[in-house]
Amino acid sequence: MYAYQVGVLRNRSGMSLVQLGEKTCYEQSFLHRVEKGDRLGHVLVARTLDRVYGTGDLLERLWYLAKHEFHDRELTGGMGPFEAKAANILEYAPGTLPDLLQTAAYTRELLHLAQLGNGQADQQIAALRDRQVRLVGARLRYRALIDEAVLRRGARDAKTWTGQVEHLVDAAQWPGVVVHVVPFDAGPHHVRSPLELAYLHDGGAVACMQGGWRDHLTDDPEDVESLRGTLDALRDLAMTPAASLALLRALLAEQTGDEPPTDGEA
Known part of the structure; x- marks a missing residue:
């Protein structure tokens, strides 16, 4: 849900990944992986995106839920x-x-x-x-x-x-x-x-x-x-x-x- 919402909010904003990277000071490639769900990142990323999109603490709360799932899931693909x-x-x-x-x-x-x-x-x-x-x-x-x-x-x-x-x-x-x-x-x-x-x-x-x-x-x-x-x-x-x-x-x-x-x- 966290990754999905991050992608939805960027699409609604009309910003490209390059533009979002300039606003957040995060690499375009990193933001792309967050949207795909390949990376969770730090809670500061969620807070920064909340600030950019004006979504209060929505993404931060979703981040904590995603973190719990990420920590507890079984590594079916291993390392x-x-x-x-x-x-x-x-x-x-x-x-x-x-x-x-x-x-x-x-x-x-x-x-x-x-x-x-x-x-x-x-x-x-x-x-x-x-x-x-x-x-x-x-x-x-x-x-x-x-x-x-x-x-x-x-x-x-x-x-x-x-x-x-x-x-x-x-x-x-x-x-x-x-x-x-x-x-x-x-x-x-x-x-x-x-x-x-x-x-x-x-x-x-x-x-x-x-x-x-x-x-x-x-x-x-x-x-x-x-x-x-x-x-x-x-x-x-x-x-x-x-x-x-x-x-x-x-x-x-x-x-x-x-x-x-x-x-x-x-």
């Missing part, structure tokens, strides 16, 4: 659509490896544990491969915080886990990819569930908080900034990228029986 438009992604993984760093075999094991059939698993693995393609591109910066518990837990199949750790070692050295391990000796912290932040090329940002049964998202700037602060604090407890890579190599050596390479051999 894929937002990752495709992201310039930067930051995430924390406390229980399993981040989706974007998983091998097909590791993903398949997780899906089988969730009792998905081979057909459904194949579809989800293919979709995940499509999401992962951007990691090797030049336009995305990706930073992952991985709890040491994930690395010590491993996978049920030894071959699957060896392949997964090999992939982590490789991925941690890709341009634009940074991996931090949050070690056991960092002590307790208050981030208990997976969290992913995607910063979009248009300046917006979306946060995805994963739950046991469903995921929740928000694009409220204050919420995203608060969650970013949480992950920044966690990163302060994490190992450096170099130390994290050394740990991954040592873990791989444990799996293969080989000696981990020295810095000169890396």
Whole structure:
């Protein structure tokens, strides 16, 4: 209803998106996404539009209703659509490896544990491969915080886990990819569930908080900034990228029986 009303009011005003952008100081592309329902934006956007259209607090009230729906809806499409438009992604993984760093075999094991059939698993693995393609591109910066518990837990199949750790070692050295391990000796912290932040090329940002049964998202700037602060604090407890890579190599050596390479051999 919020997006629909925003579009109706602009059409009634006779203003183009360019003209509305000049009056509100918001980008034309951003306003277009608000009208389409692709972006919710901040409540200040609704207040500004109310002022421009002379609608009292109509849009502000509709915005709060839309925010409630936006926060509580299930992410049937996952984070894929937002990752495709992201310039930067930051995430924390406390229980399993981040989706974007998983091998097909590791993903398949997780899906089988969730009792998905081979057909459904194949579809989800293919979709995940499509999401992962951007990691090797030049336009995305990706930073992952991985709890040491994930690395010590491993996978049920030894071959699957060896392949997964090999992939982590490789991925941690890709341009634009940074991996931090949050070690056991960092002590307790208050981030208990997976969290992913995607910063979009248009300046917006979306946060995805994963739950046991469903995921929740928000694009409220204050919420995203608060969650970013949480992950920044966690990163302060994490190992450096170099130390994290050394740990991954040592873990791989444990799996293969080989000696981990020295810095000169890396």
